[in-house]
Amino acid sequence: MPFLRLAHDPYFLNVGEIVDFADQIMEGLAFMHERGVAHRDCSEKNLMMDASAMYPLGFHPVKDLFLPDINIPARSTILSRSQVGGVRYYFVDFGISSIITPDAPSRLVLGLDGRDQDVPELSDEDPYDPFKVDIFTIGNLFRRLFYEHFSNLEFLAPMIDCMTRDDPAQRPTAAEALRQWTAIRKRISMLSLLWRLKRRNEGRIASIVADAQDLPHVSRQWLNWLISRR
Template sequence: MMDPRPTFPNMYHPSRNRRNLNFKGSAKYYTRTARPTKYFLVDFGLSRKYNPEDGEPREIPIKGGDKTVPEFQGRGEFRPCNPFPTDIYYLGNMIREDFLQQTRGVEFMEPLVNDMVQDDPLKRPNIDEVVRRFEEITRKLSSWKLRSRLVVLEEKEYPVVMVLRTIHHFFRTFAHVLMFRNPLPRPRV
């Protein structure tokens, strides 16, 4: 889920997102590079709160939408386990399925994602390690790589459409460069 307020300062209509909220014109919007936004990963009611002073939590698995969690397979679905490595798996698998398998241009994430989806939950990095490694990976990428166009693999892109999208992306990127915008913008806290 994304907080749309930075990119759509006057919001948009919920059923026609190209129209403004009162439906009296087009919705003014900015790119996420010009106006960084926050993203939220939501589990819709499967969350629990733990006191760190109580030590490592152990819970009987609650199966969410992703049924591929290795520790939940077979008899594992009845064994209490630490839910935090499972969260790492969910996040890694979402990145793998929605980005690595469906787009071109984010292959640099593969080693981190592979560690996040290891079969053995004890071998998965914790969230602090994931954040540290992600920042380390992105720090090593060039500005042009960070600004490159994400290409959806399954979407049939006709040559003319590809050229037009590439030209549009080039000019948009060029404007961001001229305005000295960070290629990996951070939202305000």
């Protein structure tokens, strides 16, 4: 196992980087659930990445804003996810996870543990489906970490709405959520994927300036993509 960093540190730079994150998380969740594993605590603190390629000179394991010698800031040497062709994301910390086999007498669990206390059904008294907790937690993560902050991630809204329904029975399974995401993913244009993240509180002038600064980079990437398709 490589030395990992939090999945959102450093933060994402464009729409495509977030889409790649969603691809891997949704596929990973479906993979776990298909094998009877409910994570039960898949919040942002338990989603990490192998950022080795982004830090060609490495980073200190504790003072992770610095190079391994702890004297030089790592900022000037960091490459983006896009520059290194993407990174691999991991679910970690299975301390409260449940394994439920197909022949188990019940799929329900008890417990209030988990970082995301927004999950409405958590209880020490009323049993609940831990797989639907994972669905809510990931949907809530997409909402809090991405959707609430950026205006050009509206495509996440339908999936978030389904995954965070108050009634667990109305939420999709991981396989259904993955199919929904795959359908959404196909409708996102390459140009949209290349574009920078636009903050919801971004002023009009600031937005125009930032778009103008980003346009040359996006244009180069767009042309490279078009050429690669020939």
